[in-house]
Amino acid sequence: MVKKINKESFDFSKIKPNFIYNRIDLFDDSYIILHIKNNKYEYYIEILLKKNHAELGAWLMHISKADFKDISSYIFSHYPQIEYISFYNVISDTEFTETNFFYLDLPFTYTEIEWRLSSKNRQRFRRNKRDTAEKFGEMKFVEYNDNIPNEIVKEFFKLKKGILGFDFHMSFQEYINKYHVSNAYVLSFGENIVSVLFTPKFK
DSSP states (O other): OEEEEOGGGOOGGGSSSOSGGGOGGGTOSOEEEEEEEOSSOEEEEEEEEOSSEEEEEOTTOBOOHHHHHHHHHHHHHHOTTOOEEEOOSOBOSSOSOOOSOOOOOOOSSHHHHHHHSOHHHHHHHHHHHHHHHHHHOOEEEEEEESOOOHHHHHHHHHHHHHHHOOOOOSOHHHHHHHTTEEEEEEEEETTEEEEEEEEEOOO
């Protein structure tokens, strides 16, 4: 079953995974929300409607080939101006080419991380943590809410440039605004920032 729902009263936390690639509502008003339900799955997808093109916000969603046919049929029958549909990095049943995107079930606590490791790996993990602290300084983890210092964004740009050779070609504030960044998570050893993670704010 594929059904369009009222986006004005929609609870956006129902988008799973609820992250920026699937949240078209954060960037554009020209979208619809479809409710897909069958004997195995029930989920919601935001779909961007352009002139003759629809794009599914379905990154890392588990969608079957049959569901894609139902979704496509709904869009083509209800929106005759649409000529083609795009979707990226979907987890499906051998229908789409694999990419370097992976879905990881992350642990919530340090204890859970250790529980997943073997005894040997737990010892190695602790030794590596101790050795890194001795060499570079104590490990520190800091979370910033809303008021993210420009220096943190600068370090993020620097890390992206150094590791991936990627240049954003925008100011720090432009990046924060464009990607709706609300929180920053910074991992440091001593005075050296080694990792920066941003998360977006949702409506």
